[in-house]
Amino acid sequence: MEDTDIREFLDQAIKENEVMLFMKGTPEQPACGFSLRTSGALNALGVRYAALDVLPDPRIRQELSGLSGWPTIPQLFIGGELVGGCDIVMEMYEKGELAERLGADMPEDEDIEPAPAPGEMPVSNGPIPLENKLNR
Amino acid sequence: MPTTDELKQRIESALPGAQVQVQDLTGGGDHFRAEVVSDRFTGLSPIEQHKLVYGVFGDEVGAAIHALSIKTSTP
Numbered sequence: 001m002e003d004t005d006i007r008e009f010l011d012q013a014i015k016e017n018e019v020m021l022f023m024k025g026t027p028e029q030p031a032c033g034f035s036l037r038t039s040g041a042l043n044a045l046g047v048r049y050a051a052l053d054v055l056p057d058p059r060i061r062q063e064l065s066g067l068s069g070w071p072t073i074p075q076l077f078i079g080g081e082l083v084g085g086c087d088i089v090m091e092m093y094e095k096g097e098l099a100e101r102l103g104a105d106m107p108e109d110e111d112i113e114p115a116p117a118p119g120e121m122p123v124s125n126g127p128i129p130l131e132n133k134l135n136r
Numbered sequence: 137m138p139t140t141d142e143l144k145q146r147i148e149s150a151l152p153g154a155q156v157q158v159q160d161l162t163g164g165g166d167h168f169r170a171e172v173v174s175d176r177f178t179g180l181s182p183i184e185q186h187k188l189v190y191g192v193f194g195d196e197v198g199a200a201i202h203a204l205s206i207k208t209s210t211p
Binding site for chain 1: 182183186187190195197198203204205206207
């Protein structure tokens with residue numbers, strides 16, 4: 001796959017998914033503490049989001065940072081716009097701003113943890129498995 | 137390998153007048169946390185504030201500086 005195809009795919013993913021998270025690993029198995037906390041905040045709010053693992057190909061991360069101007073992973077996009085990485089997302093979560101932005105209710109005493117495995121999750125809730133087309 | 141002092145100095149020279157604290161989170165010289173207070177952040181969104189700090193280090197973030205956690209605020 002060409003670098004320009006990767007960028008196009010990423011651009012499309014950001015446009016097509018209202019809540020789009022780029023992370024290391026998956027919501028069920030985050031591969032980095034920052035990605036764990038960021039996807040955990042979305043899980044705690046029970047919002048639907050798409051997630052893409054950047055690890056399978058180093059070019060995903062390069063192209064994503066080129067597109068967003070943001071150097072690190074994770075990166076959360078809402079409505080096609082970069083909201084932030086782990087620090088900003090967690091700060092927004094703690095202040096209730098993330099819940100507000102996503103139209104979700106703030107959970108009481110919800111621990112930040114990985115998403116349950118697929119199948120254990122109610123259908124209307126939690127991450128949309130975004131097929132990693134870049135992996136082929 | 138960058139040190140906390142080096143990171144602090146570089147942020148301070150890029151954002152004159154800023155109060156900067158840098159911690160080495162793991163002691164390994166690659167996971168840092170920077171707390172930056174600067175009036176340059178006034179009127180900027182969190183994204184724009186963090187980009188100003190990331191911008192000091194360019195390509196080094198994600199490479200030599202594996203992770204840079206940032207907290208920004210205005211005086």
